[in-house]
Amino acid sequence: MxxxxxxxxxxxxxxxxxxxxxxxxxxxxxxxxxxxxxxxxxARSTSVRKDSYVVPKNLNEVQSDQVTRIDLRNGEFNRVLGGGIVPGSLILIGGEPGIGKSTLALQVALRIDKNTLYVSGEESPQQLKMRAERLGGGSGQCQVLAETSLQVILTQMEQVKPQLLIIDSIQTLYSEEIESAPGTISQVRDCAAQLLRVAKETHIPMILIGHINKEGSIAGPKVLEHIVDTVLQ
Structure with missing residues (x-):
């Protein structure tokens, strides 16, 4: 127990x-x-399964051309990410309320020709549909999910198998393994860490939307900015 x-x-x-x-x-x-x-x-077992070993590779044998960046169909967004989003990367977008974080993320989901899962903890599917119509619609490969439970989201990821995951926002998520409210330090830290692990294991790129506090910094633990690969604010 x-x-x-x-x-x-x-x-x-x-x-x-x-x-x-x-x-x-x-x-x-x-x-x-x-x-x-x-x-x-x-306590979790510290023993390592023999079938879980990862074989080291000589850096000279690693081919960088194996990684193909995903074109986000947004010139400025692609530019700040070095030419597109790298598979398995975790991107954090922060900014003041109403600045357009959700609109930018949804616009990307609608424009790219990839199977995208847009998870919203703040808007219903109907609200997202209305926003999408104002943006001109899209390719039809964007699926929406109104959910805040991290475990449910990960289960749906296994079913949908998206090529891009968007979380709006990281402060609304909660893990059932942590007994604290969404948005607390422990919840934000644990949810971000679990998403990072899944991103690296599955090579699915993820875009996280984050709120900012009154000082203008990303709300939540400072470690959040160290967990992700890129912070855009």
Missing amino acids: AKVKSVYVCQNCGSESAKWIGRCNSCGEWNTYVEQKISKGP
Whole structure:
């Protein structure tokens, strides 16, 4: 049976403490610690299965032309990503509310000639349809899912097998393995880490939309910006 313990987490940098403290020792901010309950399951085995070994390759034997970037049908977007999105990469788009993050992501989903899964935790399929019609429609390969459970999203990914996944937004997701509300430090960090793992294993590129806080930084733990491959803000 999973054990539940309480920790205090800094809402600015993600630093954890066993007790509440007024000033964070890591980032120096005041009154940012919030109590969170964390469920700890049985310890995972540290043994490595023989069939899970990854064979190292000499760097000189790796062919860079094996990676084909996906054309996003947006010249400026392609340019800042170095010519398109790399399979298996994790892109974080941040910005103020109403600046057009969701519109940009949906526009990409509608324009590219790829099987795309657009997951929204903030809008219904009907709202996304109305937005798509205002943008002029698309290729018909964009599938939408209104869901916030990470486990459900990953299950649907196995069924749909998208060539591009868009999450709107990372702050609305929650993992059933973490006993805290969506948008908390632990939820954002765990969901992003799991998405990164899936992206690297399946080579499916992902675009995450992120909110910003009042200081203009990406909301959530600072580690989020280190988990992803690219931050666009």
